Amino acid sequence: MINKNWEIFINKHLEKKSKIQKNFLTKKNLYIFPNLNGFKLGIFIFFSFASSIFYQNNVGLLVSIIIFIIYFISIIISYQNLDAIKIEPLNCLVPNNKNVYLSFFVEALNNRQRLNLNMSLNKNKIINFDLLSNKKIDFVYFFPKRGIQNMPQINLTSLFPFGITRAFGLVKLRQKIYVYPEPIKPPSIIINNLKHQNFLNDEDYEFDNIEEGKSGENLSRISWKHYSIMKKLFTKKFITLNNNNKVLIDIEKLNRSNFELSLSYAVYLIEYYYNQKKNFAIKYQKFVSNYSNSLKHKNKLLKYITNVQA
């Protein structure tokens, strides 16, 4: 009970303080507190010091001084261990309803080596690591809803060096995270419809290879150049390509009854056509995007879908 209240109290203060300076862990949002062992040791120091005064006892005085120095060193080193750390998220675009990897770039400022750091996202899974200058840390995380959201808070704790003081801090990140709907494969009719639309456009032919000619073939495809050299008929083979094909994904037409489902279909199709290297665009109500196949374009569309309202 006391523990819970204490945690709520500390978290309130930590959140207040971490709002001031985002992406950084500095002395402004860093707390150092003794843990249970530390409290026990503190009581021991107090009693040995008290006994040294009341009983004029040299041993008590020296014991209290030495253990206090250990305590003091522990506080200084644990502060130095956790102070001045910068955290930047590496990916801000993830699907919902899926376990995703959130990567962070953790950097130790002041060129100081850090040891035995425990990092966790919203107190989920704790990752322990040492930091020489910088490091990439991956977390598995789950977002239930789509939309533009705040980055999850990062808790950093350390029991360095003697395990009697616990330094901890909460880092809030400036960046927002875009959680788009999870991709769901649409029924094959929809994909075929989109293909059919594409075939209506002009086809492109591209040279593939040369094969030995057979009787009854169209003479327009004969390679006369090869014939003049080899005195044999060779025909040029072509394959049809639709490089310049433009796919327009109309969100409203994908599924009329369920809006969220149609968004999920759209996300699947965007990723599908991005991998197929076709130019694609999306249309929703009055919004029509450009046609392109770049990563930037894909991310832009996904960000649009993240926040689109019915």
Place this chain on the structure above:
Amino acid sequence: MFRLNILNPKFNSYLLLVFSLTTVLFDINFYNQLLFFSVLFFSIFQNLSHYKFKNVYSSIISLIAIYIQFKLNDETLSKEFFLNLVLILIFIKFSEAKNKNDYHFFNYSIIFLSVSTLIYGQDFLSSINSILLMLLSIIHLYSINQQTIIKLNLEYIGKYSLIGVIILSVITVIYLVFPRYELNIKLFEATKNNLGIPDTIELGSFSQISNNEEKVFIYNPLKNKTKDPIYFRVKIFDLLNDKRSWVSASNKNFDTKNNEKYEINKTYDLGKNHSKIIIYPNDKNWLPILKDFRYNNSLINNNFINGTAEIDKKIIKKTSYIIKPKNFNVELDNNFLNFYKKLPKSFSQKLFNWSLEKRNNSLSNLDYLNNLMLHFANGDYFYSLSPNIDSSNNYEKFFFETKTGYCEYFAGMFAILARLQDVPTRLVSGYMGGSYNELGNFYIFKQSDAHTWVESYIENKGWVRFDPTQIIPQINVVSFNNVSSNNLQSKDFEKNDMFFKPNILRLYYDYFDYIWTNKFSDYNQKSRNELIKDGFQNFQFNSFYFFIFLFFFISIKPIQFIIRKKLFFSILFNKIRLQQNILNKSLTHQELLKKLSNDDQVKFFEVFNIYEKLYFSKNYKINYKTFFITNYRIIKFYFNIN
């Protein structure tokens, strides 16, 4: 298997056990050592094995160990008993240790033990052992919590040594300002020790002392070794009671009963020739002192009649005192001197007759005493450390029949013979000889150096020392101890001298122990006050240490600069911008180079090349030669030096 590495917690914990055992091991007897070894093996065995009810077994063992310990410590709750209990606690803690938390408290109890032994031990080796123990336990505390250590490069070492210096200065301030108290655990009483001189002198009362090799005090004469043996006075025995044992009468006894008069001419000669005495803890009040010296301390009562000294507070830690030569005369009334002629009624008639005959053949009192000395030297008497101990104090039997004894036999006999002929005489007991340490120019006095001699009052001469033990011929010495080395001239002893040569290691150990005591343990309220006074009032800026500090402080930045090999590129670029009137600060280094004149371009091409390598190539490391040359060129350019 564990590696032999201090950072390996398993290995370190065994090291801690061994070191904590050595803090106590050498001060205890054989049975106690056996007990500790068995408890240690039990704890290691239990720590390595896994079975049920571990705690029950260890608590039974610990209870048994505490009981045996109590019995071995003479059933007294002494400091030694307390320290031994802490050691048992450490072993038991280790036997039960499973997880990190258990090792935490194992470590704290070790720190407690090391601090206690640091204060209690007070000699060089034990202090080093305690400090090592403390450091090891701190390292252990780290290693059980952490798996890696910080990389040791110059910068980190510099940073953490700076923290160390700051902490050390905090400790020294605490050490200087806070009053230091002795180990004074009020629940426990001190163990009985045999250091010092017994309160009464009977025939055979020195028999236990003669084999005791415990150190009693160190004397630093601030002069080189003297040829004469050194006599340190501790107690005066001036009354022979009805049981024929010598006791010391208090000063009040003189005044009230006998109406004696004495005058003390207090004219001190406070010469610069002061000497130092370091006394080992003995829980007694007496202090050893040389004849015609006095203690220069307000807590110490110098007894001018007896020439002895006592301190109000019992000596429970190693302390050093300064003694200074004094020059004063105590003029004694005849009534007062009568006190030193007293003998119990109906003393031996045979002895009286012998002494009367001797006195009649002598010219004066002094002549009579010299004749007595010659009588002891005639070869009939033997010096032996194991004579027949006679509980009835039969001096007559010793003098006429057995004729074998040691210092208090001869001294007591001499004093009785003198008093029988009304010569004021008293027994003086203390320490004689001592072993000389050439390295540190000091004498170590052990309990086996305890000795008794006689002082007789001769008119116009005062108290004159007679040592009948020293006059015994060398052939008659059966086993010697405190017969001074000057008398050992027979060939037998020269041969044996090879074996009595002091061990060189022992010599060095004694020397370092002396230095340790002199510099660290010997630190009291007075010297603290003086140090603070001197430090703050007479602080001078031209002092040597201040300049060292200043030099260190000033030279930090240049050293840092050289270590990091920084170049003055910003100075160079600013100068070029000034020269060419370039306001745009966003120009790259290559664009800046193009702005220079052709000659300068050729001249500075290398410098710009280094800049490019330094900032855009990962593997490039500048060496000291190019670092110095480029900086020199830039500075030359900046100040327009050709």
